[in-house]
Amino acid sequence: MGGFKGKSVLVLGGSRGIGAAIVQRFAADGATVTFTYAGSREAAERLAAETGSTAVVTDSADRDAVIARVRDSGPLDVLVVNAGVGAFGDPLEQDPDAVDRLIRINVAAPYHAAVEAARRMPEGGRIIVIGSVNGDRIPFPGLSAYAMSKSALQGMARGLARDFGPRGITVNVVQPGPIDTDMNPADGPMKDIQHAVMAIKRHGRPEDVAGMVAWLAGPEAGFVTGAMHTIDGGFGA
Numbered sequence: 560m561g562g563f564k565g566k567s568v569l570v571l572g573g574s575r576g577i578g579a580a581i582v583q584r585f586a587a588d589g590a591t592v593t594f595t596y597a598g599s600r601e602a603a604e605r606l607a608a609e610t611g612s613t614a615v616v617t618d619s620a621d622r623d624a625v626i627a628r629v630r631d632s633g634p635l636d637v638l639v640v641n642a643g644v645g646a647f648g649d650p651l652e653q654d655p656d657a658v659d660r661l662i663r664i665n666v667a668a669p670y671h672a673a674v675e676a677a678r679r680m681p682e683g684g685r686i687i688v689i690g691s692v693n694g695d696r697i698p699f700p701g702l703s704a705y706a707m708s709k710s711a712l713q714g715m716a717r718g719l720a721r722d723f724g725p726r727g728i729t730v731n732v733v734q735p736g737p738i739d740t741d742m743n744p745a746d747g748p749m750k751d752i753q754h755a756v757m758a759i760k761r762h763g764r765p766e767d768v769a770g771m772v773a774w775l776a777g778p779e780a781g782f783v784t785g786a787m788h789t790i791d792g793g794f795g796a
């Protein structure tokens with residue numbers, strides 16, 4: 560592989576799970592990869608050493624830190640915003656501070672990062688945000704805040720695609736269904752209820768999502784923008 564040789568890639572939230580698979584994929588394909596993390600320093604340093612990428616601490620809940628990180632990463636060919644958190648449960652019982660934090664990480668950070676990256680992104684640049692099939696479908700209670708944040712990314716991508724399209728920059732959302740990570744383990748308590756609504760009754764792998772991200776970042780996808788790309792085993796079918 561080596562399809563991204565000479566390309567500069569920044570992954571926000573790359574220390575674990577889907578983000579780590581995205582870092583591994585771009586590094587294996589020859590890109591120069593920087594990724595951020597917040598709490599998982601050991602995992603981040605291990606991944607950086609394994610892949611030859613650079614790990615930097617940046618809390619996506621801190622808007623100014625996110626903007627500074629994107630700015631200081633130099634002109635990017637590809638920005639991937641993967642960092643995301645859940646705040647699941649009865650909305651009547653939820654801590655409003657947890658909901659506001661989720662909005663900062665899942666919505667505000669992707670927006671500000673995308674705008675900052677676009678300032679210096681060359682023609683052909685790619686902005687890819689990890690949303691969720693819950694942006695389209697919410698088959699269980701307790702997902703309102705999370706779903707709200709992921710559907711907000713849809714409007715963002717459609718709008719920014721219009722704003723940056725004239726410069727040849729594409730903006731897309733990848734919407735996974737259940738993927739086996741710390742956030743949603745394949746053997747976790749939600750597995751049966753999730754598999755019940757899926758056409759393919761198992762969790763996907765982080766590498767599956769990384770493959771879709773790599774395609775969107777590559778030369779075959781230059782005409783794909785302002786679109787949602789669902790990879791969910793038929794969760795939303």
Ligand code: NDP
Nearest residue numbers: 572574575576577596597598599619643737738740742743
């Ligand atoms: P994990 O919880 O397994 O990993 C989350 C990653 O995001 C970690 O690298 C974590 O870094 C980083 N992150 C979280 N909060 C912050 C923060 N404040 N600042 C910087 N980095 C942060 O999640 P997944 O890999 O499962 O999820 C990745 C994305 O995919 C999320 O946006 C999620 O909503 C989405 N998604 C996941 C699905 C699933 O089933 N797994 C389904 C649909 C969407 P650190 O540990 O260093 O803090």
